[in-house]
Amino acid sequence: MRHVAVSSGLQESEIRPSTLMSEFKRLSIEESKTYFLDPGEVEEIDCPACGSHLNSKVFEKYGFSYLLCADCKSIYVSPRPTDEALAHYYSESKASRYRVDHLARNTAQARHRHQIAANANWMGRIVDESTQSTSKSYTDIGTTLPQLFEEMASFDLFDALTTFEPVSPLDSVYSDLKVNVAESRPSEQTAVSSFEKLEHQFSPYDYLVSVKDMLSDEGIFFFTTRTVSGFDLQVLGGNAPYIFVPEHLNLMSIDGIEKLLDRAGLEILELSTPGQLDLQFVHHTVEQDPNIRIPAWISYLLTHRDAEAHEDFQAFLQKHRLSSHLRVAAKKKS
Ligand SMILES: [Zn+2]
Secondary structure (H helix, E strand, C coil): CECCCCCCCCCHHHHCCHHHHHHHHHHHHHHHHHHCCCHHHEECCCCCCCCCCCEEEEEEECCEEEEEECCCCCEEECCEECHHHHHHHHHHCHHHHHHHHHHHHHCHHHHHHHHHHHHHHHHHHHHHHHCCCCCCEEEEECCCCCHHHHHHHHCCCCCEEEEECCCCCCCHHHHHCCCEEECCCCCCEEEEEEECCHHHCCCHHHHHHHHHCCEEEEEEEEEEEECCCCHHHHHHHHHCCCCCCCCCCEECCHHHHHHHHHHCCEEEEEEECCCCCHHHHHHHHHHHCCCCCCCHHHHHHHHHCCHHHHHHHHHHHHHCCCCCEEEEEEEECC
């Protein structure tokens, strides 16, 4: 299994313009209180990563309890909104509308430059190295930024490009690039991707099994998610300002995700944490709220060491899979 470190000078503000994020977060928190209020709309669960029922409550955010799995150390919301309640929320809520209208579009350029290109290159390289079939197909699930397909088309690697359940459904990019907008779940795909979706699934296990059914025998599933094994989440815990329901129901550990993939019948080709922002997230968070306590050593590192030390520290986090931005490539077990 490979793991990779990258650096491209990414700034937090380039990915998450703070006023837009604040409004999205405000809407999400406000609506989570109305959409997931009735006892029938929430359900208690065991650890979504490893299935253990042993847990302890670690923090509460906006009325929801986050539990720590005693076994794999994943953190997860329980009781959590049911699948039906989540589907209703995503189709009707103002927060979902806001994501499409503002959050995705306004950050598209910065994301295009850094994340989309990096993700596309990552997928293209692994598909090229690891698959034999002469005719290759690619599907992205829940496409937020259609520009991803511009990158994927530029490789001349795939004969068919498909978006399934796109968040941005009407973008002209799809028609210009002849991207299929699938009505039902495609099958026999050489590559399937899903970016930042696993963290808000009611059941990550069911999600992975349904994705596995989309793959050809040599097909590869690519995904990114947030992991609680990462530095910023370990340091900030419940004080991490960008963690809220229903966006973040599952903050699985690296160990938990390895167990989950195995249970779902997937074999890991690459599992890495190429995140570049952990230290910046911690720094900004404590600057904005000085009441948040962090370990003295980390405070000292932030205030008494220069940019070079901070870059080296972030590189260390990447190298040892200790950043909270996780990416995984996996194939069906043979
Ligand atoms: Zn667990």
